[in-house]
Amino acid sequence: MPLTRLSLSLVASAFTFILFGMLFGNMPLIYIGAMPMIFLIMVLVLGQIETVELKPLNEVLEVYKDDVVELQRTVSCRGGLGFIVLYEEMPSHFELVEGENLQIHFKSLKDLEIDFSFKVRCTRRGVYEIANVDYNVRHVLEVASPRKGSLPINQSIVVKPRYYKLKKIREHQQRSFLPMPAEAQIRMGVPTTNFKELREYTVGDSYKQINWKATARSILTAAGVPIVNEYEKEGRRVVWIFLNSSQRMALGNSISNSFEYAIQAALSLAEFYLDRQCMVGFSVYNDDAVLLTKQYSKQFLQQLYKGQSTPVLPDLASSHQLITVDQEHAKLIDLSWARQYNLFPDTGRKQLYKIRRILQGAGLRVSGYNLRQTLKITRDHLKSTNPLFIVITTIHPDKIMSLQEDIRELQRYVKQTRTSRKNLILVNISGYMLSSRDEPEQEASHILKFEERELLHSVLPESATVINWDPTEFSFTNVLLSKVKTR
Amino acid sequence: MKADLSYITQIALTALSSAFAILSFLNSSLYQFASQYFDTLLYNIPQGITGIVKSNTIIEYALILFFLLIIIIDIYKENFAYIFRYNILLFLPEALSCSEINFFNFLNLSPLFQPRREIVLIFITGLIIVTCYNIVTFISTGRELMRNYSSKGVRSEVTSFVLSKQTKYSLLLGGATLLVTILIVIFNSFSSVLLSPLATVVPYKYFFYSALSIAFIIMGLFFFLYDKLRASGQRNFR
Numbered sequence: 139m140p141l142t143r144l145s146l147s148l149v150a151s152a153f154t155f156i157l158f159g160m161l162f163g164n165m166p167l168i169y170i171g172a173m174p175m176i177f178l179i180m181v182l183v184l185g186q187i188e189t190v191e192l193k194p195l196n197e198v199l200e201v202y203k204d205d206v207v208e209l210q211r212t213v214s215c216r217g218g219l220g221f222i223v224l225y226e227e228m229p230s231h232f233e234l235v236e237g238e239n240l241q242i243h244f245k246s247l248k249d250l251e252i253d254f255s256f257k258v259r260c261t262r263r264g265v266y267e268i269a270n271v272d273y274n275v276r277h278v279l280e281v282a283s284p285r286k287g288s289l290p291i292n293q294s295i296v297v298k299p300r301y302y303k304l305k306k307i308r309e310h311q312q313r314s315f316l317p318m319p320a321e322a323q324i325r326m327g328v329p330t331t332n333f334k335e336l337r338e339y340t341v342g343d344s345y346k347q348i349n350w351k352a353t354a355r356s357i358l359t360a361a362g363v364p365i366v367n368e369y370e371k372e373g374r375r376v377v378w379i380f381l382n383s384s385q386r387m388a389l390g391n392s393i394s395n396s397f398e399y400a401i402q403a404a405l406s407l408a409e410f411y412l413d414r415q416c417m418v419g420f421s422v423y424n425d426d427a428v429l430l431t432k433q434y435s436k437q438f439l440q441q442l443y444k445g446q447s448t449p450v451l452p453d454l455a456s457s458h459q460l461i462t463v464d465q466e467h468a469k470l471i472d473l474s475w476a477r478q479y480n481l482f483p484d485t486g487r488k489q490l491y492k493i494r495r496i497l498q499g500a501g502l503r504v505s506g507y508n509l510r511q512t513l514k515i516t517r518d519h520l521k522s523t524n525p526l527f528i529v530i531t532t533i534h535p536d537k538i539m540s541l542q543e544d545i546r547e548l549q550r551y552v553k554q555t556r557t558s559r560k561n562l563i564l565v566n567i568s569g570y571m572l573s574s575r576d577e578p579e580q581e582a583s584h585i586l587k588f589e590e591r592e593l594l595h596s597v598l599p600e601s602a603t604v605i606n607w608d609p610t611e612f613s614f615t616n617v618l619l620s621k622v623k624t625r
Numbered sequence: 626m627k628a629d630l631s632y633i634t635q636i637a638l639t640a641l642s643s644a645f646a647i648l649s650f651l652n653s654s655l656y657q658f659a660s661q662y663f664d665t666l667l668y669n670i671p672q673g674i675t676g677i678v679k680s681n682t683i684i685e686y687a688l689i690l691f692f693l694l695i696i697i698i699d700i701y702k703e704n705f706a707y708i709f710r711y712n713i714l715l716f717l718p719e720a721l722s723c724s725e726i727n728f729f730n731f732l733n734l735s736p737l738f739q740p741r742r743e744i745v746l747i748f749i750t751g752l753i754i755v756t757c758y759n760i761v762t763f764i765s766t767g768r769e770l771m772r773n774y775s776s777k778g779v780r781s782e783v784t785s786f787v788l789s790k791q792t793k794y795s796l797l798l799g800g801a802t803l804l805v806t807i808l809i810v811i812f813n814s815f816s817s818v819l820l821s822p823l824a825t826v827v828p829y830k831y832f833f834y835s836a837l838s839i840a841f842i843i844m845g846l847f848f849f850l851y852d853k854l855r856a857s858g859q860r861n862f863r
Contacts, residue, residue: 140856144766148759155755163725166748169810170720173755176809177802219794221787223774242774242783244790278794279763280770283856 145182145281148174178281186282187245187275188217192289199293203263203300203398206235210255211271213289215245223274224252231262231393260297261393263401263498268293299497301405302615329369334486339364376483376523377411378419379404379493380512382531383504384426389532389569396569399609400530401497403565406614407528408493417483419519420493423512424505425537425544479505480512482519509544513551520551527552530565533590542597549599562602566594571610629785631764631792636696639705642757643692646712649750651685654739655718660684688715705765709758716754719747748810752803760799767791 155171158164191214201207215222224241228234237256260266270288277284336352343366352365381404387397408418479500481492507515509529527548533541545562552561568590570583587608594604607617650656663683692708699705721729722740729738740747771784827833 140852144762147762151755161726162721162728164720164723165725166723166744166751167720169748169806170751170755172809173752173802173806174759176805177759177798180798180802180805221791238778238780240774240777240779242779242787244787246790276770278791279798280766 140283142277142280142283144279145178148178148281152178181277181279181281184278185218186220186277186285187215187222190215190222190273190275190287190289192271192291194290195293197293198296200296200298201260202298203260205297206257206259207295208255208257209268209293210253211291213252213254213271213273215243215250215252218245219247220245220278221276222250222252223276224254225272225274226268227272228258228268229266231260231264232266233259233261235259260295262398263297263299265498266295266297268295296498298494299401299405301402301409302613303406303409332369332486334368336365337368339366375416376419376520376525377407377416377528378421378483378516378520378525379408379528379530380509381420381422381500382425382509382529383422383500383502384424385502386426386532386534386537387567387569388502390572394572394609396532396567396572397502399569399607399614400532400565400567401500403567403607403614404528404530405494405497407530407563407565409490411526412485412487412490415485417485418489418493419483419516419525420481420496421512421516422479422496422500422505423507423509424503425508425531425540426503427506427508427511480516482516483523483525508540510547513547517551523551524553524561525551526561526563528563528565530567532569533566533594535590535593538593538597545599545602549601552601560601560603562599563605564594564598564602565605565607566590568606568608571608630789631768634792634796635705635761635764636700638757638761639696639699639708642712642754642761643696643708645750645753646715647685647688647692649719649747650688650715652742653718654722654741655737656684657741658737703765703768705761709754709761712754712758716751720751723747752806756799756803759802760795763795764788764792767795 152171152174155167155174157171159167159169159171193212199207209226211224211226213222213224221242221244224243226239228239235257237254239256241252241254243250243252268291270290272286272288275285275287336349339348347366347368348364349367356365381400383397387395387400389396390398404420408420411418479496481489481496484492505512513520529544529548531541548562568587570586571580574580574583587606591606594606598604605617607614612620692711695708695711699708718738719740719742722738723744724738727738767788771788775781775784824830
């Protein structure tokens with residue numbers, strides 16, 4: 139048991155008294171000098187807390203962003219005397235709502251069971267590992283050095299991105315301006331062999347569809363209604379969602395920024411269209427990215443480093459041996475992993491799960507492709523589907539020309555009809571208000587918002603629906619509800 | 626955290642220790658000498674003043690005021706360590722009066738250190754001062770530590786609870802040490818009577834006891850160094 143400075147000072151004072159006592163032949167001083175030593179021995183005999191144990195949880199908690207989670211721990215201490223400091227380091231995106239993650243408990247000579255809990259708000263999506271709880275065992279009178287250690291807990295918290303459930307409009311007098319894909323089929327299409335889900339029997343269902351085993355299982359719990367197998371239908375409409383992950387989307391703070399709200403919007407729209415039997419494709423792109431050939435990228439980087447503001451860019455090449463250069467950061471990005479941010483169109487809950495999993499790990503500048511390059515990769519899946527495109531981005535005057543070109547490219551995959559059917563939704567996440575801290579900044583944000591909306595309407599074609607969303611003002615559901623009009 | 630049990634205990638122990646230290650000084654021969662010297666000084670200043678104010682009264686009041694002032698400053702600073710240095714200084718003249726080897730004879734100062742009280746009373750005074758010092762030091766350390774944890778976000782009720790427990794154990798262990806020391810002293814007085822015939826039996830007793838003492842000192846030193854080396858090894862390993 140290593141001693142502390144305090145105990146050494148006790149020993150020093152004891153020796154001083156004893157030395158004086160011996161020098162002067164003074165017995166009272168010698169006895170007084172012995173006292174700190176006796177004190178120290180008695181205190182050390184009591185000892186520190188010997189064993190600290192924590193039952194490992196080995197669990198995975200699944201929550202949504204901004205949910206409050208209660209984390210419970212039970213620690214047992216045996217032997218010795220003193221106090222124990224328990225500390226649990228939380229991920230930086232967790233906000234402590236109730237209780238404390240730094241605990242101090244006193245242990246008398248009896249064994250001690252510590253039950254403590256605290257609540258945290260998960261402010262950012264992702265997978266967080268809480269590996270262990272740190273402890274610091276301290277002597278009751280601080281004469282021995284504290285003993286540090288860690289108790290393995292193995293708890294994972296999966297924070298899923300939150301999305302807004304967009305419900306159906308039940309009133310016949312009302313009509314939503316939220317477009318559906320052009321190739322709309324009826325809900326009761328030809329069933330495929332792809333199993334979708336189990337559901338309760340409704341009038342009109344074929345007896346062949348009844349799943350007798352599932353019915354037998356549910357007969358005791360449900361109201362005796364048979365359970366039927368539901369299969370995916372053929373002839374789906376295709377919706378393709380494009381999410382911008384450029385650095386510009388970081389407008390706001392680290393927790394609440396345009397990109398986080400863009401993820402919410404993407405997930406809400408994916409859920410909305412998947413619920414309506416559509417096939418949904420999903421891509422993350424980066425409109426700062428420029429593709430260059432390997433040979434040319436070196437020249438480009440050299441130009442960037444020399445400080446030339448507008449380096450000459452080559453034409454886009456379609457070779458697989460390409461290197462992407464992020465213009466702002468002049469960083470080479472390998473394309474081999476960039477493909478994982480493309481999900482080809484599919485239906486059902488499985489597709490929603492896949493989209494959610496991508497969004498869970500998505501960060502800024504994850505993609506090495508801009509929108510046109512993403513379209514090149516996915517063009518085989520787009521041809522002859524006449525899809526509905528949804529582009530979720532933040533508008534900026536510098537990028538408006540590029541956006542116009544992107545839209546023109548998108549239009550190539552859409553059938554041109556005489557009707558004024560909408561085939562493009564552009565969701566503009568306005569993040570200016572997220573980053574404004576005081577009144578003058580808020581006023582400036584209002585002006586910028588107005589400016590960007592004007593800019594948008596001037597460049598977008600008739601076939602596009604624009605959804606301007608300022609997350610500080612309304613939720614995404616409210617924004618979409620504003621698109622509902624009475625006939 | 627100011628008005629809790631530990632704080633009141635610290636103030637009470639400091640006041641108790643100071644009171645015993647003042648009492649010890651007032652009963653020392655050094656104080657007698659000083660008061661006589663002051664009497665001579667006062668006699669030479671304007672006539673009649675010695676009739677109104679006695680020198681010993683001035684010294685007593687000065688000491689009490691001095692200690693009160695220091696205690697107030699300590700309460701304000703929340704640090705009680707310094708006052709015990711003055712307590713030990715005040716106690717030393719009386720403690721040195723119990724010495725068997727009087728070095729002050731060489732300086733012709735032996736009248737300054739003559740015992741005026743029973744040796745047991747002097748010993749108990751010393752024990753009380755040192756016990757109070759130990760307890761107050763431990764409480765101060767605990768308080769400092771708890772203040773540190775409070776600044777890191779631990780609730781003040783929790784730190785107060787832990788501190789109160791620590792104070793109780795400090796008092797308990799301090800009291801137990803006092804009792805054990807007194808018992809050792811009593812036992813020692815009996816053992817010297819019992820063991821003195823045994824000591825005469827051992828041949829070359831000075832050599833024998835010196836060797837035994839040196840062996841104990843070397844053993845203590847060995848354990849101390851072993852502990853220090855192990856601690857430094859653990860630190861390097863981390």
